[in-house]
Amino acid sequence: xxxxxxxxxxxxxxxxxxxxxxxxxxxxxxxxxxxxxxxxxxxxxxxxxxxxxxxxxxxxxxxxxxxxxxxxxxxxxxxxxxxxxxxxxxxxxxxxxxxxxxxxxxxxxxxxxxxxxxxxxxxxxxxxxxxxxxxxxxxxxxxxxxxxxxxxxxxxxxxxxxxxxxxxxxxxxxxxxxxxxxxxxxxxxxxxxxxxxxxxxxxxxxxxxxxxxxxxxxxxxxxxxxxxxxxxxxxxxxxxxxxxxxxxxxxxxxxxxxxxxxxxxxxxxxxxxxxxxxxxxxxxxxxxxxxxxxxxxxxxxxxxxxxxxxxxxxxxxxxxxxxxxxxxxxxxxxxxxxxxxxxxxxxxxxxxxxxxxxxxxxxxxxxxxxxxxxxxxxxxxxxxxxxxx
Amino acid sequence: xxxxxxxxxxxxxxxxxxxxxxxxxxxxxxxxxxxxxxxxxxxxxxxxxxxxxxxxxxxxxxxxxxxxxxxxxxxxxxxxxxxxxxxxxxxxxxxxxxxxxxxxxxxxxxxxxxxxxxxxxxxxxxxxxxxxxxxxxxxxxxxxxxxxxxxxxxxxxxxxxxxxxxxxxxxxxxxxxxxxxxxxxxxxxxxxxxxxxxxxxxxxxxxxxxxxxxxxxxxxxxxxxxxxxxxxxxxxxxxxxxxxxxxxxxxxxxxxxxxxxxxxxxxxxxxxxxxxxxxxxxxxxxxxxxxxxxxxxxxxxxxxxxxxxxxxxxxxxxxxxxxxxxxxxxxxxxxxxxxxxxxxxxxxxxxxxxxxxxxxxxxxxxxxxxxxxxxxxxxxxxxxxxxxx
Numbered sequence: 148x149x150x151x152x153x154x155x156x157x158x159x160x161x162x163x164x165x166x167x168x169x170x171x172x173x174x175x176x177x178x179x180x181x182x183x184x185x186x187x188x189x190x191x192x193x194x195x196x197x198x199x200x201x202x203x204x205x206x207x208x209x210x211x212x213x214x215x216x217x218x219x220x221x222x223x224x225x226x227x228x229x230x231x232x233x234x235x236x237x238x239x240x241x242x243x244x245x246x247x248x249x250x251x252x253x254x255x256x257x258x259x260x261x262x263x264x265x266x267x268x269x270x271x272x273x274x275x276x277x278x279x280x281x282x283x284x285x286x287x288x289x290x291x292x293x294x295x296x297x298x299x300x301x302x303x304x305x306x307x308x309x310x311x312x313x314x315x316x317x318x319x320x321x322x323x324x325x326x327x328x329x330x331x332x333x334x335x336x337x338x339x340x341x342x343x344x345x346x347x348x349x350x351x352x353x354x355x356x357x358x359x360x361x362x363x364x365x366x367x368x369x370x371x372x373x374x375x376x377x378x379x380x381x382x383x384x385x386x387x388x389x390x391x392x393x394x395x396x397x398x399x400x401x402x403x404x405x406x407x408x409x410x411x412x413x414x415x416x417x418x419x420x421x422x423x424x425x426x427x428x429x430x431x432x433x434x435x436x437x438x439x440x441x442x443x444x445x446x447x448x449x450x451x452x453x454x455x456x457x458x459x460x461x462x463x464x465x466x467x468x469x470x471x472x473x474x475x476x477x478x479x480x481x482x483x484x485x486x487x488x489x490x491x492x493x494x495x496x497x498x499x500x501x502x503x504x505x506x507x508x509x510x511x512x513x514x515x516x517x518x519x520x521x522x523x524x525x526x527x528x529x530x531x532x533x534x535x536x
Numbered sequence: 537x538x539x540x541x542x543x544x545x546x547x548x549x550x551x552x553x554x555x556x557x558x559x560x561x562x563x564x565x566x567x568x569x570x571x572x573x574x575x576x577x578x579x580x581x582x583x584x585x586x587x588x589x590x591x592x593x594x595x596x597x598x599x600x601x602x603x604x605x606x607x608x609x610x611x612x613x614x615x616x617x618x619x620x621x622x623x624x625x626x627x628x629x630x631x632x633x634x635x636x637x638x639x640x641x642x643x644x645x646x647x648x649x650x651x652x653x654x655x656x657x658x659x660x661x662x663x664x665x666x667x668x669x670x671x672x673x674x675x676x677x678x679x680x681x682x683x684x685x686x687x688x689x690x691x692x693x694x695x696x697x698x699x700x701x702x703x704x705x706x707x708x709x710x711x712x713x714x715x716x717x718x719x720x721x722x723x724x725x726x727x728x729x730x731x732x733x734x735x736x737x738x739x740x741x742x743x744x745x746x747x748x749x750x751x752x753x754x755x756x757x758x759x760x761x762x763x764x765x766x767x768x769x770x771x772x773x774x775x776x777x778x779x780x781x782x783x784x785x786x787x788x789x790x791x792x793x794x795x796x797x798x799x800x801x802x803x804x805x806x807x808x809x810x811x812x813x814x815x816x817x818x819x820x821x822x823x824x825x826x827x828x829x830x831x832x833x834x835x836x837x838x839x840x841x842x843x844x845x846x847x848x849x850x851x852x853x854x855x856x857x858x859x860x861x862x863x864x865x866x867x868x869x870x871x872x873x874x875x876x877x878x879x880x881x882x883x884x885x886x887x888x889x890x891x892x893x894x895x896x897x898x899x900x901x902x903x904x905x906x907x908x909x910x911x912x913x914x915x916x917x918x919x920x921x922x923x924x925x
Contacts, residue, residue: 178579186575186805190567195760195809196753222611222761225799251782251793258796261650364585364803371584371803372611393640400873400884404640404893407647410614414753414760416575416809420584484789495789504793 153451154479157470158486160445161494161528170491171529174467176369177431181423189419197392199415205422206375212343212425213350215358215377217384220413220421221391224339224361227374228256228309230411231335231357234387237262237306242298242511244308244332246276247502248518253309253337254501254510263303266502266512271521273458274469275318276310282326284513289330296330301511307333312341312351314527315367315466316457320346320354335359338377342367343432343464352377362417367431367466367532368424370417432464434532439465441535442528446470465530469497472524483526497525542840543868546859547875549834550883550917559880560918563856565758566820570812578808586781588804594811595764601732601814602739604747604766606773609802609810610780613728613750616763617645617698619800620724620746623776626651626695631687631900633697633721635665636891637907642698642726643890643899652692655891655901660910662847663858664707665699671715673902678719685719690900696722701730701740703916704756704855705846709735709743724748727766731756732821732853741766751806756820756855756921757813759806821853823921828854830924831917835859854919858886861913872915886914 148156165171189201202220209218221227237243239261245253247266254264267284270277289296289305296305308327310318318336327334338344339361341351352358362373378384389395394408413421442454452472457463472480480496487494500522502512537545554560578590591609598607610616626632628650634642636655643653656673659666678685678694685694697716699707707725716723727733728750730740741747751762767773778784783797802810831843841861846852861869869885876883889911891901 175582176584178582182579183576186579187572190571190575190809193564193567194753195565195758197761198753223799251784251791251797252799255782255796255798259648364583364587369584371805372586372799372801373803393644395640399877402640402887405895407644407895408640409644410612410641410761412761414762414806416760416806417803420579420805488788498791506794506796 148451150476150479154482157452157483161487162490162492164445165490165492171493171534172531173493173495173527173529174365175531176364177427177531177533180427182420185419185423186416189416195416196414197412199418201415201419201422202413205418205425208422208425209375209377212428213352213377215350215353216379217377217381219376219384219387219391220418221374221376221411222413223372224359224363224374225252225256226391226409226411227359227361227376228253228335228337229259230387230390230409231359231376232256232260232262232307233390234383235307235333235335235357240303241306242301242303243306246311246518247500247512247515248497248521249311249313249337249501250339250498251501251504253311254507262306264501264507264510265305266510266515268513268515268517269313269521270517273319274313274316274455274521276323277517278319278322278326280513282329285326285330291331294331296332298511305330305332307335309335309337311337312344314455314469315341315344315464316455317341317344317346317351317461317463319458319460324354340366340466341464343428345462347460353379356380357383362421367435367464368421368428370413370421370424373413373417373421431532434535435465435530437535438530438532439468442468467527468530470526470528471521472526475520475523477523480523480526493529495527497522497527537840539865539868543871546841546872550876551879551881553834554879554881560882560923561920562882562884562916562918563754564920565753566816566920566922569816571809574808574812575805578805584805585803586801588807590804590808590811591802594807594814597811597814598764598766601817602741602766604739604742605768606766606770608765608773608776608780609807610763610765610800611802612761613748613752613763614641614645615780615798615800616748616765617642617724617726618648619776619779619798620748620765621645621649621651621696622779623772624696624722624724624746629692630695631690631692632695635700635907636889636901636904637886637910638700638702638726638890639728639887640890640893642700643896651695653890653896653899654694655899655904657902657904657906658702658910659906662708663702663705663844663910665712666906667708667711667715669902671718674715674719680720683720685721687900694719694721696724698724698726700726701733703844703858704730704733704853705844706730706733706735706740706850706852708847708849713743729755729855730853732817734851736849742768745769746772751810756824756853757810757817759802759810759813762802762806762810820921823924824854824919826924827919827921828857831857856916857919859915859917860910861915864909864912866912869912869915882918884916886911886916
């Protein structure tokens, strides 16, 4: 198809999907369950802060839903990543690997402790870490010394990797674990977008020591703002709970704090909203998987763009659908963004690569060819569960 | 009175005040206003996260209540202090003055940016910074160079001071401002406990560049967890708003972040609770001032202990009442703590001095005689507004 026609055809197909005059946001929450009931109940209990019963109830429900032994609620996803890094012993000056194509909060969480974000590439099949390319890269730049990976170019320890399950699609975790093991890297799964997504039948996060979730307003379920850490390790769980409650030792009235602690615990009022949301998650996932199917139909046999489909090993929550252009052409991408947004059908390009932000442009990085290409070709399209009845 | 009789007499007077069998917590919130209505309304609006309308409404209401031009809501008081320090340019390695007798979060917020807590003494008349003693101390250890205070003993810049309005009683701000000006110190008022308290007719925080509030579950009004920064400077306010929303530049769909930002914005669901609480604040303050009067009556003409009374220049919210023993006698203090807590009348000693915690014991410090004495003599007693009908 001619370029001029391609862009018009894509906009037509998307707007045809819109159906009504109503503004369609990229993602907005659905509150059709016990939200109001639990919020009111939480207020009536008088325990709206972090020691409230709803914190326990939401945590136990998350554990039951994900099959992971410990859920620890936090004020947001950024704090969940921050504390995960601290609890695994990442120190000032260490390097931490992360995809260049993710939300900036991950790089920020690394920076908070004075560690250094080190950018890696993703691949087009999973939108997540390209483990083959990563392995090849690490062979070139890493020397193992005292059971630690030393970056021979910077002299720093590469301590951990934060794979991101982009838009709710799991990274190929088995492959990544093999590489991580070889190069002595701790793994923290960034499951901010993948609550409810599975890798080979297991919930994302289940295969790694730690996993971080976000319940921000745009996520598949929300607590207003909030997050959680998931871990099968009871030891890590209690360490983390201590860190996020100002590292206060338990005592009826004495104030003894044995670490520089944080005030990162989710309040019960937010947890009450989260519990009501979690009760509807299975339904949301069903609706979102249905919606993805609809979008795929819309672009079936279309030559110049496609709707991203979950990898074979995955069962995704399809948090955010992605239209991917086959060729890089910024004028086509921007035309589509402008036309759809002007018509009240909200779309968005993927994040600008973090490695291109002025604040991170001097950070170490591998070759990012695939990320650079995807950066200019991905358009996220509306994905609220309520788009499917 | 004999020591043996003193401790029994104090316990008797306190428990006599208890009246019923019901457990009396140190401080618990009162939800008799629009809490449930606003929470439900917030859910119905579908905007429960940080861009919701209730964030604006609660901020404007706080500005109107305090008479300070800008209120910026944050996830908690710790984050409010953290961002205040960053926005005033406090850097890694700088020293920041704070009372040794305060909650540990203040020292932690300083540590997050790699700055160094430097402990100062309080006085018994205000429970806040002793400005006279501070001035004398700074004369000894400070050399002014390029308009900055250099600690001659450590070689570090002393950049700022965080006075704390302990239990809701204002520091003598005019005195402190004179000292701060002389020694080129920025002031951040720690108003975590003093929402509604006044200094010479002005709301605490009004006299300084920045002031930080807490809405934790134990505070005079609560949002579950939350905080705010107050400032008359529009420039600082917009800088802070930028910092706490991941430093993202405004654009309809592009992700450009120009600083290492934070995810510190209060969600609307918490703000809706806060707005309902703020509507009742004037009443809570009236009740708490009345309660303080009752406690003072209880210990009128009592020789061995007294109830702390607001300084002449202050009109306090009496967030937490303090019984202060005239003499230091830990066995008496501990007897009172044990007996009252066992009887369901919750009491607590003041915080352990931060300067004595292992994590901060090597930090610079002035002579802390007065704090050390108060540490062993202060007992906080139940102060919920609902104790007065």
